[in-house]
Amino acid sequence: MKLNLKVWRQKNANTTGKLVDYTVDGLNPDMSFLEMVDVLNDQLVKKGEEPVGFDHDCREGICGMCSMYIDGRAHGPQHAATTCQLYLRSFKDGDTVHVEPWRSRAFPIVNDLVTDRSAFDRIIAAGGFVSVNTGQAQDANNLPVEKLNAEKAMDAAACIGCGACVAACPNGAAMLFVSAKISQLALLPQGQPERDLRALRMVEQMDAEGFGNCSNIGACEAECPKEIKLTNIARMNRDFLVASVGSETE
């Protein structure tokens, strides 16, 4: 099969970019979208042109590194899948496909389809943890966790930090990402001592990074490859509010 691609090319953060046309032929519907980009890049390299820069690593949908808009949708047309788990059978022979990097003020472009998502790391560093040094732990079974809460915590913890929620949001909000971590730890007894402080610090850092705010559009949930739920944002807002008005921590 054949695809006509319009790919965003941009040398680095200081230059302007543009869409460039490529045609890739001889494709197989069982190929993943990223393997198709591999084929394109191999052709470019052999012609002495620079290959398309794109982030990718595990290629099994868990590392969260791959990230691109495909026809304007974060990770492409398939529901609940990362770009690496998208297969060409989702396209028709001869389709024209637009490929672009995440667009968000807080994710500056590094090269072509590669963006800088280190803002997410800084949000975690601000409070997305339980303060327990190695060796301080008590026996694991001393902290029973209600099974339902453990399951809900796991649902939230499944976030892969890819940034699709930000990319999908018209406001460029990172609230699904931030709330997933806040929820995971808020649902577990281990997370209670720092619950208020965590909500305050992570939200503060989120704002400082230039992410937008939630206006209940729900695009983040719709595009999240791990189906993280919008209810996490509600939980985050509640924790943030409680911490802001009722807490003596700060």
Place this chain on the structure above:
Amino acid sequence: MALDSKIPEGKLQEKWEEYKEHAKLVNPANKRKVEVIVVGTGLAGASAAATLAELGYKVKAFCFQDSPRRAHSIAAQGGINSAKNYKNDGDSVYRLFYDTIKGGDFRSREANVYRLAQVSTDIIDQCTAQGVPFAREYGGLLDNRSFGGAQVSRTFYARGQTGQQLLLGAYQALERQIGLGNVQMYSRHEMVDVVIIDGKARGIIARNLITGKLERYFGHAVVLASGGYGNVFYLSTNAMGSNVTAAWKAHKKGAYFANPCYTQIHPTCIPVSGDYQSKLTLMSESLRNDGRVWVPKTREDAKAIREGKKRAEDIKEEDRDYYLERKYPSFGNLCPRDIASRAAKEACDDGRGIVPSGFGVFLDFSDAIRRLGIDTVKARYGELFPMYQNITNEDPLKTPMKIYPAVHYTMGGLWVDYELMTSIQGLYCLGEANFSDHGANRLGASALMQGLADGYFVLPYTIGNYLSAEIFTKAIPTDHPAFEEAAKAADERMKKLLSINGKQSVEDIHRKLGKIMWEYCGMARNAEGLTKARKLIQELREEFWSDVKVTGQQNEFNTELDKAGRVADFLELGELMVIDALNRNESCGGHFREEYQEQGEAKRDDEHYLYVAAWEFKGVGADPELHKEELKYENIKLQVRSYK
């Protein structure tokens, strides 16, 4: 240099306690002055960097990905072993130790493995305290499952994403230390050389993958936790970026490389389906709890399936060969990975493979569905079935899965002593990157355990024993001649790569190397093939250095140049693997030499090969020098590893 494993004296059960009680300490005021470099942020690297920072050391951590959270530990599905004995089913530290030694086919160190089993219980406590959402029972306590041939339930898990959750726990601990200013994090940085001054590791040269510039970093000690080298086979279950470069550069600077030929081929992966394929996807070993592996009894039926004339459902029960159940009645479909993989190869080599390439077998859930009902089976393998269906476009609830073994894990790696120090002073190696505690074959759910044991509970003690003597060493300026020299060599190598301007892409040559490795140094090896492979690799290396085409410039974002450097190192490592496989005239664990078998089973030779083969680098293409570390079994009796 003679190999000194520095195993403490005394009874097996007391060695680690004894060691900890006498290891030298660094006082808190001095720790602040001591800098440690950690390369890699997977389970081993992130846990080590976080713990060292908690202790007060100044840490610099490096990863090539855009964030430390991406390291490939994240992809581990099944679980983590621990001798908690929460199930009251007779597990103990000794039993986990014994199973790991036996699973490793008696090619690992007793003292290291015992320590691993001991600290395995602390790991679960630590991770739970961090908020890792392990699976729970209705009473709120932690759940366990049995895994990979163990007769007890000692595997803790977080759905099919245990690696992800453990890594995120370690990553969060690391980010906390970054936020506190105790760790300086360098993402999108690749270590391209280690700097040795007066025989001690004193820093690294790293390439900033965004600017392309070479940067220099000093450390009183350097810790490598850079993962395994399975990508030497091109196709593997590793991430695309997984590479041997950090470990290989250390090897070329004097660190011995141990048991490079021990490769784990995982039996349940999705078969190769085309030349474009970039990686192989693992289907969790837990599927073998309910799935039955089979091929048709006759070549005719297999051929008909390959050609699409028959389907699995058309083959009658009596015409199917459930070969694992037939050959290994006591363990059946749950026999260890190396054995299950070899049996699949044997069936396919016999002409009974069931995918067009000939290399695939069925993993059939129809019995389980009949016995348990479709809903139970679906719930049990919730994420795995849709993942398989997404990739292959076939529904495993309706037709058997097709699987084939694929390269998954490398037991070999840099040689380390009991303190995890390599043969270079002050250079440590953790996790999959070291030659590890898994001997010749790793058991399921043991990799996560080892990575976290090394990083949380072993290195933080052992490194103090070395650093206590380093507190008077001032930070060495990075214009020291040794830094200059290493940076210059790295710079010249990149210039050379960019100047060849040949016809083949890096990918082309990597793919060729993979084919050689898989054909001659894969699931079955023999002297003739290995001898041939060495020559082929040498020729391919020449081809690479004369005909590769690397586009772009040096001082910019350039993924082709990143890849070229990694493949150049794989081309050297591949030769060492072949040399090691040729040297080991026996079959053990993941290393199967066709000349050494007894009725189709691996035949070990304890009389001549009860040692760790640690290789010293003597130049590219030259014969490396073999150093032997004899393995002493004082607590466990050597025996034939049988799963029949």
